[in-house]
Amino acid sequence: MRDLFVQWLTEITAPYWHSPLSIDQFVTALQETFHMVFFAMLFGTLWGFIQAVILLVTRPEGIMPNRAVYHLLNPIVNALRSLPFIILLIAAIPLTKFLVGTSIGTWAAIVPLTIYVGPYIGRLIETSLLEVNAGIVESAQAMGASPLQIIFKFIIPEARSSLILNLTTATISLIGATAMAGAVGAGGIGDLAISYGYQRFDTSVVILTVIVLLILVQLVQSLGDWLSKIR
Template identity: 45%
Template sequence: MSDAMIELILSSTLDTLYMVGISGLISALAGIPLGVLLYVTRPRQFLALPILNHLLGVITNIGRSIPFIILMVAIIPFTRMIVGSSIGLNAAVVPLTIAAIPFVARLVEGALNEISPGLIEAAQSMGATPWQIIMKVLLPEARGGIITGLTITVVTLVSYSAMAGAVGGGGLGDLGIRYGYNRFEPTIMLITVAILVVMVQGFQSLGDYLVRRSDHK
């Protein structure tokens, strides 16, 4: 294998990490508050707003129901408006983020569902404000579940980023398609798959470690 190809593989790996890292960070910053909002605005919750909850639920479900490859193509005008282009790394980050936000929100909501209602009632009886309940009770108690959800999201984004590469998004997916598939070089395809597997294993191991640390606190 030539030095140029090795450099291209390393560059594509970094590109994939960039796409996953940026989209994962933005989706976490937007998805966690959305998940909390979905939970606390339910009927009989301490910030019950059924109409808002239903609206957010519908929007979230729509976002989760659209296959990523279709979403990526459907929002090309929006992507072009945001980053000025419909191809490249930054262009791929836009649909990756939009696909991940509702995914994170539902996983966070699921983690919050595991919290005993008695903890919330105890906090309310001591005069805690809704903000204090969210910051001092809900998020700390659901920390392990939220980390697990974010780990699942990052692993999913790795596979999504490979699909983005198939339509000009760059990264390992683009490398595998252009060199492994179109040029009939199975070695490049195998290397691409191997790197993606290692990447997924690394993210999963890191997530599991953070969950264990969280459980010990």
């Protein structure tokens, strides 16, 4: 299927494609970008959700206040969020080598991408959950709901639209980070822009990667807006 798609795309663009970059390389870079975004979002969302729930319930006015846990986790999240991604890429190399055996390639990039997006998603999810009217939580407690029931049956359903929009924002931020990961040989669209656009002075490749990233961002935002309106 992939080979047929590449062949079809090559035939269509042949009269207009005058770059040393082949269509096959371009499609491969797209696949690598999707791969990094999907798995980093998957792992980052799991991490962020756990983090957000813990911060939500243990905060001083939460349903299970715990000052020790809250004041330990909160600064850790803030510290991770404050790291510029390009520095995080380098700082995470030892951990990346330990987990995946290499510091180069798509799978290697997923490790720092997850570390980058996890705390960010956690804060976004926490913000969405905090927007839920306190009266809903009080009503759930009055009905005898357990903390888990309050979270999964009352708070999360009420925050659904906000959660989707915030996860959309995180996905768009992650797409930008995957492009930056190309600077360390992670592959993807960013790697094309650096290897062919910057290092070989091919402006057309840079323009192409920018257009593709803009289209991806627009598609993700449109999908997120649509999903948030579904009830």
